[in-house]
Amino acid sequence: MRLSLLWLNEWIDHGLAPDKLAEKLTSLGLETKITEDRRGAFNNVVVGKVLSVGPHPNADAIRLTTVNAGAEPLTIVCGAPNVAAGQTVAVALVGASLPNGMKMEKRKIRGVESSGMICSEAELGISAESSGIMVLDDAFDAGAALSSLLELEDVMFEVDLTPNRGDCLGVVGVAREVAAITGAKPKVPPLLFRVPSPAPASGISGLGVEVKDAEACPRYTALEISGVRVAPSPFKIRRRLLACGIRPINNVVDATNYAMLETGNPLHAFDRRFIKGSIVVRGARAGEEFTTLDGKTFRLEAGMPLIADSEKGLALAGVMGGLNSGVLPDTTDIILEAAYFDPVITRRTSKKLGLGTESSYRFERGVDPEGVKLASMIAARMMTENAGGKQGGFVDAYPKKIQPPPIKLRSGKAGKILGVELNPGRELDYLTLLGFKCDYGADGVITATAPSHRHDIKGEIDLIEEIARLHGFENIPETLPRLPQHDSSREGRYAKRREVNRLLVASGFFEAVNYSFINPDWRRNLGLVAGEPVQMENRINAELSELRTSLVPGLLKTLSFNLRQGEEKLSLFETGSVFRMAGGDSAEEFMTAGMMTCGDEEIFSSKLGRDFHRLKGVVANVVRAAARVEPEFPFLPGDAKKKFLYGHRQVGISVRGTQIGYMGQVHPLSADYFDVHLGVVCFELSLDALLASVGKAPKARPIPRFPGIKRDVALVVSEHSEAGGIIETMLGADARIRQCRLFDLYNGPQVGAGLKSLAFRLFFMDAERTMTDKDGDDIIASILKLAKEKHGAVLRG
Amino acid sequence: MAAENPVERLLSLKGEVSSLPFPADEKELDALRVKYLGKKGAVSVVSQEMRHVPAAQKPEAGRLLQEIRTAVEGLVERAETEIKRNRVLREIENEFFDATLPGTAPEFGSAHPISAVMDEIVDIFSGMGFQVEEGPETESDLYNFEKLNFPPEHPARDMQDTFRLTGVDKILRTHTSPVQIRAMEKYGAPLAVIAPGKVYRCDADVTHSPMFHQIEGFVIDKDITMGDLKGTLQAFVRRFYGQDAKIRFRPSFFPFVEPGAEVDVSCVLCGAKGCRVCKNSGWLEILGAGMVHPNVLSAAGVDPNAWGGFAFGLGIERLAMLKYGVDDIRLFFENDMRFLRQF
Numbered sequence A: 001m002r003l004s005l006l007w008l009n010e011w012i013d014h015g016l017a018p019d020k021l022a023e024k025l026t027s028l029g030l031e032t033k034i035t036e037d038r039r040g041a042f043n044n045v046v047v048g049k050v051l052s053v054g055p056h057p058n059a060d061a062i063r064l065t066t067v068n069a070g071a072e073p074l075t076i077v078c079g080a081p082n083v084a085a086g087q088t089v090a091v092a093l094v095g096a097s098l099p100n101g102m103k104m105e106k107r108k109i110r111g112v113e114s115s116g117m118i119c120s121e122a123e124l125g126i127s128a129e130s131s132g133i134m135v136l137d138d139a140f141d142a143g144a145a146l147s148s149l150l151e152l153e154d155v156m157f158e159v160d161l162t163p164n165r166g167d168c169l170g171v172v173g174v175a176r177e178v179a180a181i182t183g184a185k186p187k188v189p190p191l192l193f194r195v196p197s198p199a200p201a202s203g204i205s206g207l208g209v210e211v212k213d214a215e216a217c218p219r220y221t222a223l224e225i226s227g228v229r230v231a232p233s234p235f236k237i238r239r240r241l242l243a244c245g246i247r248p249i250n251n252v253v254d255a256t257n258y259a260m261l262e263t264g265n266p267l268h269a270f271d272r273r274f275i276k277g278s279i280v281v282r283g284a285r286a287g288e289e290f291t292t293l294d295g296k297t298f299r300l301e302a303g304m305p306l307i308a309d310s311e312k313g314l315a316l317a318g319v320m321g322g323l324n325s326g327v328l329p330d331t332t333d334i335i336l337e338a339a340y341f342d343p344v345i346t347r348r349t350s351k352k353l354g355l356g357t358e359s360s361y362r363f364e365r366g367v368d369p370e371g372v373k374l375a376s377m378i379a380a381r382m383m384t385e386n387a388g389g390k391q392g393g394f395v396d397a398y399p400k401k402i403q404p405p406p407i408k409l410r411s412g413k414a415g416k417i418l419g420v421e422l423n424p425g426r427e428l429d430y431l432t433l434l435g436f437k438c439d440y441g442a443d444g445v446i447t448a449t450a451p452s453h454r455h456d457i458k459g460e461i462d463l464i465e466e467i468a469r470l471h472g473f474e475n476i477p478e479t480l481p482r483l484p485q486h487d488s489s490r491e492g493r494y495a496k497r498r499e500v501n502r503l504l505v506a507s508g509f510f511e512a513v514n515y516s517f518i519n520p521d522w523r524r525n526l527g528l529v530a531g532e533p534v535q536m537e538n539r540i541n542a543e544l545s546e547l548r549t550s551l552v553p554g555l556l557k558t559l560s561f562n563l564r565q566g567e568e569k570l571s572l573f574e575t576g577s578v579f580r581m582a583g584g585d586s587a588e589e590f591m592t593a594g595m596m597t598c599g600d601e602e603i604f605s606s607k608l609g610r611d612f613h614r615l616k617g618v619v620a621n622v623v624r625a626a627a628r629v630e631p632e633f634p635f636l637p638g639d640a641k642k643k644f645l646y647g648h649r650q651v652g653i654s655v656r657g658t659q660i661g662y663m664g665q666v667h668p669l670s671a672d673y674f675d676v677h678l679g680v681v682c683f684e685l686s687l688d689a690l691l692a693s694v695g696k697a698p699k700a701r702p703i704p705r706f707p708g709i710k711r712d713v714a715l716v717v718s719e720h721s722e723a724g725g726i727i728e729t730m731l732g733a734d735a736r737i738r739q740c741r742l743f744d745l746y747n748g749p750q751v752g753a754g755l756k757s758l759a760f761r762l763f764f765m766d767a768e769r770t771m772t773d774k775d776g777d778d779i780i781a782s783i784l785k786l787a788k789e790k791h792g793a794v795l796r797g
Numbered sequence B: 001m002a003a004e005n006p007v008e009r010l011l012s013l014k015g016e017v018s019s020l021p022f023p024a025d026e027k028e029l030d031a032l033r034v035k036y037l038g039k040k041g042a043v044s045v046v047s048q049e050m051r052h053v054p055a056a057q058k059p060e061a062g063r064l065l066q067e068i069r070t071a072v073e074g075l076v077e078r079a080e081t082e083i084k085r086n087r088v089l090r091e092i093e094n095e096f097f098d099a100t101l102p103g104t105a106p107e108f109g110s111a112h113p114i115s116a117v118m119d120e121i122v123d124i125f126s127g128m129g130f131q132v133e134e135g136p137e138t139e140s141d142l143y144n145f146e147k148l149n150f151p152p153e154h155p156a157r158d159m160q161d162t163f164r165l166t167g168v169d170k171i172l173r174t175h176t177s178p179v180q181i182r183a184m185e186k187y188g189a190p191l192a193v194i195a196p197g198k199v200y201r202c203d204a205d206v207t208h209s210p211m212f213h214q215i216e217g218f219v220i221d222k223d224i225t226m227g228d229l230k231g232t233l234q235a236f237v238r239r240f241y242g243q244d245a246k247i248r249f250r251p252s253f254f255p256f257v258e259p260g261a262e263v264d265v266s267c268v269l270c271g272a273k274g275c276r277v278c279k280n281s282g283w284l285e286i287l288g289a290g291m292v293h294p295n296v297l298s299a300a301g302v303d304p305n306a307w308g309g310f311a312f313g314l315g316i317e318r319l320a321m322l323k324y325g326v327d328d329i330r331l332f333f334e335n336d337m338r339f340l341r342q343f
């Protein structure tokens, strides 16, 4: 909210410099910043009288004027089309500096010296109006300082109000806060003394007012003003509205907006000609059409509160008036509405219609039900003063009294929560300064009733917060609590995720963080079928419309992006949640780790799949380290195979027989879609499943007493034999074979066409005795025999 | 040859070997070995002559022969060691070796800067005794708003633009605060929790991302005060930003805490003197905090008359942007390797 210092000063003598004022308000929870300081910005800007206007000798479009600015007549060159002799204008004299940074010097314009400038509103920083010079009231004296006449030397603040402080959405509200912190009493602004109070509930002749929906409209007042002449508002009003971000319209509408900015209570002016019969506050009929004064037509839902006459809707209660009954240039008689509309109901209407206004913004946050009359009086006075209106009858329908409840503050409670020493006297002082009515009971309990504008005060804790605000948060001493203890069984997944992350980083992978939402086309093109995706109802970007069911699409996208940036070899991983529908109207989410790597191999160029096996090694390392268990990599049955991976280059990742993930090489046609033309391998595994499979801490076993022996053996087999089966056969040949490690794979000309050689290093050990060479020979013999039977393997010569 | 007195011959040989020069290199050593210990070397020759030595002289001759052999073998052994040592020293001294060739171990990758900052913060609070909890990212309105004291149709909901999901009674959580409710319902009081995670708001520009990360922290116990909240956060900023870091509390509003506060830390970039980043104020807004609202305790099944607590929440991206000097939040989610490699 924008706040004018001069306007605020009309309501309270706070004696604070602007920066101090901002600091005080901020310390109260009204975050305030100075946005514009125009003090001293209008030195040497004075009132001038245009004496004559003549042609410029060297130019057609600009003219020479003589202006009386209090002393010798000045020659001023002026380009404005509307300049005329006899006008009272604003003159920036030589030496003046204007808010837009312009410094006035004596200078020649097309050969003629100009002793200043006649200003437009834009040049004075008042509005955007720059098509002509600003014409002032003829009552101003030549030479008078403009700033004091037009209150130009204002300071503007931006007050960032939290949603609970609707009571501060007006100058009066801020003045109350300033009063509380400074102890100064709010002034009743002088103009109010001259407001003729309407006769209480005198009624308006010929116009009934009936509130049918008291829930939506607890209070409704209507004031009759007749004989107005619609015209622009005086300069001061227009300036204040503009400074607060509201466009001036005319002296009637401006009065309602001005009173709103001042009190925080929105108002609406109807042209009485268009009200047929009585004013009725009622719920709309289902499908009832209503056109707002900006020309938009809405079909209303049943019950949306409407201000209507006997025939039609006149205004959407608390939101916007109708096109059918607003103030027109020829309007003379006004019905001025000031009301209290229910915050929740107003918000519901505003949300449903997608129509938010200055008015609905304030009603949603709660206006002062007891401030309704003041707002009405201020607007009415402006209409009488500035538009020549006459105040008539007044109706005050208040079917549902808004009564703040008394709240108890237990003795010592505030100090206990804040951690400060507070005596009841201090507590009473603070609350009283904020306008609470307080009783101090014999039991030490304070019973406090909030002022009518504080809708946010509902319970004891709210009183404590008020006390804390005035006591000052900076006066609460810092202490350290003794934290409750917990056992480590409460911790798990986050730590495991970090461990997996660290292992992957140590394996050379860079962590990526992708959005959880993806483009469905990415998923469809990968043929991801595991789980129905969760769709988003609203989105930041039309394409990213569903939650990811897998980390793969995002990682492929990232891979593709980086390849386009010129990267050649990439290893990326991500850990994060994936989501899917879970039957009915529920959704599930899982924490997974996924990884992508690409680079070494061109697609189809190698049958070896080095990347695949390197990744397989990394996965095994990670599972082994993070779960203390040896993973298996089983082939997946046909229906469990991933369509976006090579048919034969994919396996599951299992732990103790339970599948926790998969890995494989991305199908070239799938990679194509992402504009990736290199071999890509990936894995994905469930961190939840990994966590569930973590083995117990190992129990130490004795170190073997007898040394083992090492043997190497190279077998020649058909090139389509799988190493996994051969290793299994070898390990099964004798219980003393403790390790079998493949260390070479060769399929060149030396072993013959269609064949390959696999070389293994074997380790034998007997727990009971030292093994002999003969033992080693025997084991090798049984290995060779079995390998020949099962795999047709022969010893490489 | 046999005519000569063998003992004399041995004595003369003993004299000869006792004054042998120390061989300077392998060539001299080989010559020495051949001359004395070779098949036709002097020591071999005298050994063969031993059988001609009269019995009476045998003991002395045997002793002399042994002394000669020991002397020569000792010399050879010492020379071998010395020559080898000299050769190794010389080789090491004179070799060419390129230590500037790059290392060949696989390079490390790196943690994402958001993870790094998040883990750092979690570690600080873990060290104080907070337990780590996580909650779901798809949340119900009940946990994301209602139990946190956001009534339906309250303007406070406008503070957080919500992503709604189709066909499920869920939203993407807008903050990590629902973990307060979930943890209290799971463990009851007392409790000290730190809850890191992803959150979502329908908002995107240079400083707002539709997905970002928060850390929620809260303590529920008897006699917890706002002073405890201030002390805990002061301890945190000191650990995170350094000994001189100060905090400032300003009243603010979050429905689930009361009194509520915005917390500023003295600007770490300019030492609180005022700079572009802190907009010349000397302060940086880094988190929101307050005392857990009694309605929140009740909603989580904890008796607000018996227990109280404080809570705070901070945005990781903001801290990471300040820490690493990143000025556009979108860089965190583009995953450009040229960015990621910097961390």
Ligand SMILES: [Zn+2]
Pocket: B267, B268, B269, B270, B271, B272, B273, B274, B275, B276, B277, B278, B279, B280, B282, B283
């Ligand atoms: Zn700074």
